[in-house]
Amino acid sequence: MTSKFRRVLATGVASACLFAGAAYADTMKIGITQNNVGVDSYQTTYERAFIAAAEANPDVETVVLDAGGDVARQIAQMEDLIQQEVDAIIIWPTNGEAVIPAVRKAHNADIPVIVTNSNIAEQGFDFIKSFSGPDNITQGSRAAEIMCDKFKDMGIDGEAQIVQISGQPGYTTAIERAKGFEDRLPEVCPDVTLVETQPGDWNREKSQRVMEAFLVKYDDIDGVYSGDDNMGVGALNAAKAAGRDGIIFVGATNFAVGYEAMERGEYWGSIYQSPVDDAEAALQTAIDVLNGEDVPFLNYFDTPKITHDNMAEFSKPVF
Amino acid sequence: MEPGTLSTYLKRGAIWGFIVLELIFFSIAGEFLSLSDKPFMDLDNMLLLFKQSAPIGIIAIGMTLIMINGNIDLSVGAIFAMSAVIFLDSMTWPIFAGLGDAVIPVAWVLALLTGVGLGAINGLIVWKTGVDAFIVTLGAMLGYRGLVFMYNGEQPTSHLNWTLVDFAEAQFLGIHTATWFLLGVTLVLWFIMTRTVHGRNAYAIGDNREAAVNAGIRVGPHFLINFMIIGFLAALSAVVFYAESGSVNPNDGELYELWAITAVVLGGTKLAGGSGSIISTFGGVLAIQLLRKGLGHIGADTETVNLVIGLILIAVLFLDRQLNLKGREALRI
Amino acid sequence: MSEITSKTANETPAARSKGARPVQLGVIGTFLARQGILVAFALFMIGFTIANERFLDPDNIMGVIRSSAILGVMALGVTFVVISGNLDLSVGSMMSFATIVVLDLHDKLGPALAIPSMYAMVLCLGAFIGFLVGYLRLNSLIVTLGMLSAIHGLTLTYSGGKNMDIADKEGTWFDVFGQSAVLGIPVPILLFALLASGLGIMLAKTPFGRKVYAVGGNGTAATFSGIRRARVVFTCYLISAFCVATAGLIQASRSLGSQNTVGQGLELEVLAAVILGGASLMGGAGTIFKTVIGVLILGFIQNGLLLVGLQFYAQYVVTWIIIILAVWLDIAAKRGKLWSPIA
Numbered sequence: 001m002t003s004k005f006r007r008v009l010a011t012g013v014a015s016a017c018l019f020a021g022a023a024y025a026d027t028m029k030i031g032i033t034q035n036n037v038g039v040d041s042y043q044t045t046y047e048r049a050f051i052a053a054a055e056a057n058p059d060v061e062t063v064v065l066d067a068g069g070d071v072a073r074q075i076a077q078m079e080d081l082i083q084q085e086v087d088a089i090i091i092w093p094t095n096g097e098a099v100i101p102a103v104r105k106a107h108n109a110d111i112p113v114i115v116t117n118s119n120i121a122e123q124g125f126d127f128i129k130s131f132s133g134p135d136n137i138t139q140g141s142r143a144a145e146i147m148c149d150k151f152k153d154m155g156i157d158g159e160a161q162i163v164q165i166s167g168q169p170g171y172t173t174a175i176e177r178a179k180g181f182e183d184r185l186p187e188v189c190p191d192v193t194l195v196e197t198q199p200g201d202w203n204r205e206k207s208q209r210v211m212e213a214f215l216v217k218y219d220d221i222d223g224v225y226s227g228d229d230n231m232g233v234g235a236l237n238a239a240k241a242a243g244r245d246g247i248i249f250v251g252a253t254n255f256a257v258g259y260e261a262m263e264r265g266e267y268w269g270s271i272y273q274s275p276v277d278d279a280e281a282a283l284q285t286a287i288d289v290l291n292g293e294d295v296p297f298l299n300y301f302d303t304p305k306i307t308h309d310n311m312a313e314f315s316k317p318v319f
Numbered sequence: 320m321e322p323g324t325l326s327t328y329l330k331r332g333a334i335w336g337f338i339v340l341e342l343i344f345f346s347i348a349g350e351f352l353s354l355s356d357k358p359f360m361d362l363d364n365m366l367l368l369f370k371q372s373a374p375i376g377i378i379a380i381g382m383t384l385i386m387i388n389g390n391i392d393l394s395v396g397a398i399f400a401m402s403a404v405i406f407l408d409s410m411t412w413p414i415f416a417g418l419g420d421a422v423i424p425v426a427w428v429l430a431l432l433t434g435v436g437l438g439a440i441n442g443l444i445v446w447k448t449g450v451d452a453f454i455v456t457l458g459a460m461l462g463y464r465g466l467v468f469m470y471n472g473e474q475p476t477s478h479l480n481w482t483l484v485d486f487a488e489a490q491f492l493g494i495h496t497a498t499w500f501l502l503g504v505t506l507v508l509w510f511i512m513t514r515t516v517h518g519r520n521a522y523a524i525g526d527n528r529e530a531a532v533n534a535g536i537r538v539g540p541h542f543l544i545n546f547m548i549i550g551f552l553a554a555l556s557a558v559v560f561y562a563e564s565g566s567v568n569p570n571d572g573e574l575y576e577l578w579a580i581t582a583v584v585l586g587g588t589k590l591a592g593g594s595g596s597i598i599s600t601f602g603g604v605l606a607i608q609l610l611r612k613g614l615g616h617i618g619a620d621t622e623t624v625n626l627v628i629g630l631i632l633i634a635v636l637f638l639d640r641q642l643n644l645k646g647r648e649a650l651r652i
Numbered sequence: 653m654s655e656i657t658s659k660t661a662n663e664t665p666a667a668r669s670k671g672a673r674p675v676q677l678g679v680i681g682t683f684l685a686r687q688g689i690l691v692a693f694a695l696f697m698i699g700f701t702i703a704n705e706r707f708l709d710p711d712n713i714m715g716v717i718r719s720s721a722i723l724g725v726m727a728l729g730v731t732f733v734v735i736s737g738n739l740d741l742s743v744g745s746m747m748s749f750a751t752i753v754v755l756d757l758h759d760k761l762g763p764a765l766a767i768p769s770m771y772a773m774v775l776c777l778g779a780f781i782g783f784l785v786g787y788l789r790l791n792s793l794i795v796t797l798g799m800l801s802a803i804h805g806l807t808l809t810y811s812g813g814k815n816m817d818i819a820d821k822e823g824t825w826f827d828v829f830g831q832s833a834v835l836g837i838p839v840p841i842l843l844f845a846l847l848a849s850g851l852g853i854m855l856a857k858t859p860f861g862r863k864v865y866a867v868g869g870n871g872t873a874a875t876f877s878g879i880r881r882a883r884v885v886f887t888c889y890l891i892s893a894f895c896v897a898t899a900g901l902i903q904a905s906r907s908l909g910s911q912n913t914v915g916q917g918l919e920l921e922v923l924a925a926v927i928l929g930g931a932s933l934m935g936g937a938g939t940i941f942k943t944v945i946g947v948l949i950l951g952f953i954q955n956g957l958l959l960v961g962l963q964f965y966a967q968y969v970v971t972w973i974i975i976i977l978a979v980w981l982d983i984a985a986k987r988g989k990l991w992s993p994i995a
Contacts, residue, residue, distance in 0.1 A: 044813035076367075199473050204909075213958045256817065444976060448980040629805060633802075636791060
């Protein structure tokens with residue numbers, strides 16, 4: 001509550017200065033409803049970065065809401081933002097399909113909607129102005145390349161068996177990353193078999209349990225692809241506890257824990273994706289839309305490959 | 320049974336007093352903390368409040384009935400999810416392919432039957448085995464959730480029907496569809512509890528089961544009917560909500576049982592059974608949604624919302640007990 | 653909980669006061685019903701062994717017990733609370749809190765100071781709940797429901813919503829509680845066994861243990877016979893908090909890093925294990941030994957179903973059926989009739 005209070009004070013003071021200054025354009029009121037802040041560091045860091053970016057811009061006021069992972073609450077928040085007549089709404093969907101009617105409602109009220117981080121399903125594309133976030137299909141195929149290259153180095157690309165721990169079912173990011181990975185892998189490494197995929201729900205504990213089950217079921221696992229590093233580290237912990245060495249772990253959204261495990265050589269590769277870039281891109285997209293600028297419908301920011309070999313080029317993630 | 324009329328009014332009125340307090344607080348705090356130019360007590364915002372209360376509210380109204388019996392139902396969240404899955408999925412079943420939009424009422428009926436059926440299973444077990452409803456429904460909460468997962472694995476079940484969405488978003492006489500359902504359910508249950516034999520029996524059983532049995536009330540079938548009612552209402556809540564959402568995750572509805580119980584307790588219903596009122600539960604539901612909405616309105620973050628809601632629940636319990644003690648003392652004097 | 657269930661307790665006063673003499677079930681039936689939980693356990697083990705020979709592999713068995721240890725440690729404390737006639741739905745949130753706090757303090761104070769500090773903070777939460785339920789006599793279901801939400805908020809405030817990770821994972825001895833083994837037995841199992849025997853003796857053999865049963869069995873009578881109900885209930889919540897802190901310690905040490913939601917939902921699994929072990933929600937019945945059996949059954953069911961190739965959610969359905977059957981048979985044995993006498 002205090003942070004909000006400070007934010008209001010700060011923007012208040014800032015806008016007062018501007019007003020006294022001279023030409024004072026109308027401030028843009030931008031509302032955001034986030035998926036589930038506090039469930040992991042990525043979302044928390046995203047929220048902070050978003051607020052910081054909004055504070056730094058005197059033309060912007062923000063209403064920051066969190067759906068707590070509950071679709072019903074997110075729909076209610078969309079209605080609240082429409083009722084408060086904000087100028088634009090940024091939504092981080094809890095479920096890519098369930099929020100479409102709520103997004104249409106905003107569209108019908110002439111409020112532009114920007115989807116951030118994880119896209120909504122295609123049926124809803126008519127009602128949004130832009131999607132700002134990572135290109136998750138590319139992320140998945142890059143992860144497949146990282147894994148395949150490593151297997152080729154090790155000379156086991158003819159017989160390796162891997163398992164996949166995907167993100168939360170129904171969540172577009174999870175679907176796209178899995179699709180990108182599963183499509184690309186047979187192109188680069190046709191003889192590597194993906195024996196099983198199970199969801200880890202973006203949760204480290206859940207992922208650890210899933211991996212424990214995999215280890216019970218399969219005597220030979222050469223690689224694990226997980227939908228993000230948080231889950232990847234959970235899987236790594238399970239493998240370490242069971243004393244199974246030599247498994248190649250590849251993830252996405254490089255978390256600090258993943259980066260550290262990579263330093264120790266336990267974790268092989270990931271995709272570098274910053275929540276700060278993500279948040280700033282979303283806010284900028286909303287501002288551009290409100291300013292009437294041309295914004296690409298799919299507004300991706302770049303997310304490069306990171307592995308044990310090239311990690312020195314990247315600073316350690318803050319989350 | 321008359322612990323001082325004043326204290327009864329105090330207790331009955333407590334939840335409405337709390338709501339007024341919330342309205343005043345958020346209106347004033349909103350002036351300073353909210354970015355919205357509109358006042359918190361804007362008419363549209365209050366209409367939305369009712370609409371957003373509907374999913375938990377419809378369930379909580381039914382939970383009141385169960386708790387007046389001295390029972391509890393922890394499986395409503397899972398029943399909600401299972402009915403939603405049947406509701407959305409049945410619209411895509413090939414046997415209904417020729418129906419066009421006429422499939423909607425069919426899907427409604429199927430979903431409601433699912434809810435009634437799952438409720439009946441709980442009711443039958445409680446009746447026939449004599450196992451406490453808490454344990455029966457704790458088990459069912461796991462079991463029914465397992466069934467939801469088995470239906471479609473961990474994938475969401477989706478079907479977006481725009482006719483349905485338009486119906487759900489309609490505002491007849493300015494009031495949202497979901498609100499009509501909430502009001503209707505409240506009215507019907509209020510009537511049942513205050514004007515019918517079934518309602519009188521519910522209080523009698525909750526107050527003293529032994530005496531109720533001696534008075535010739537058939538407790539078992541009574542429980543069965545009530546569990547079927549709450550199953551029906553959980554399903555109704557699901558069909559009303561998912562008409563406007565079109566996709567259900569297998570985890571949806573988790574913790575709804577706890578929110579429903581919270582609303583009922585805020586409304587002054589005792590866990591011990593024998594007392595409670597539908598109208599007060601309606602107040603409890605509004606109070607919770609108002610709290611959520613208000614905290615969002617003034618920009619509170621997630622941790623504050625959790626902290627405040629938890630502590631208010633305990634504080635209300637404490638105050639309620641103090642009021643009760645006062646009432647009893649007054650009687651003694 | 654006693655408030656809810658007191659009404660149900662009334663329905664079979666005769667069966668209860670007579671010391672529950674079986675009438676219709678017969679000797680075998682009574683044995684089955686009384687020891688149903690052990691019989692079910694044995695049947696499960698045999699069934700899964702036939703289905704998959706890896707089930708009885710010592711590594712697998714050790715693995716199941718190790719992954720059940722955290723749930724088990726929490727269930728021990730909740731057993732005390734339930735026997736005293738109350739409920740604790742806050743243990744999941746509290747376990748998240750314990751894990752996050754000890755990981756945070758590990759880097760700030762060092763492990764030697766972090767552990768006792770975390771225990772102190774968690775015990776304070778336990779004392780707060782114990783005060784509300786024991787001394788103020790507020791309903792435990794609602795109090796701990798409120799605390800479930802409030803402690804989650806507290807955890808998020810404490811951590812700022814960030815994952816908590818130990819900076820130097822290689823150079824700390826903190827991993828002994830979760831990852832090391834003594835004489836080939838993993839430390840989590842040792843801690844679980846140690847706590848189980850300690851608390852088991854406390855409950856079964858000490859005056860305090862008898863008071864817990866007395867308070868849960870009949871709170872009013874216990875008060876008249878000079879037992880201070882409030883103090884006993886308060887102590888039960890302290891014991892529960894102590895167990896939760898230990899579970900958090902094992903969890904933190906096992907992964908050396910955690911999300912804020914690590915314990916979410918555990919409260920119901922714990923309760924399921926305790927009920928499966930035969931502790932009555934009316935209070936006054938249950939043992940530590942049976943709770944341990946309840947925990948192991950849940951663990952082996954989960955593992956066995958995975959081994960035969962079923963998804964994790966199959967265990968939900970199986971757990972549902974087993975819980976109802978176990979409690980039903982238990983009640984049936986006590987009242988001497990299979991079907992309920994409710995009209």
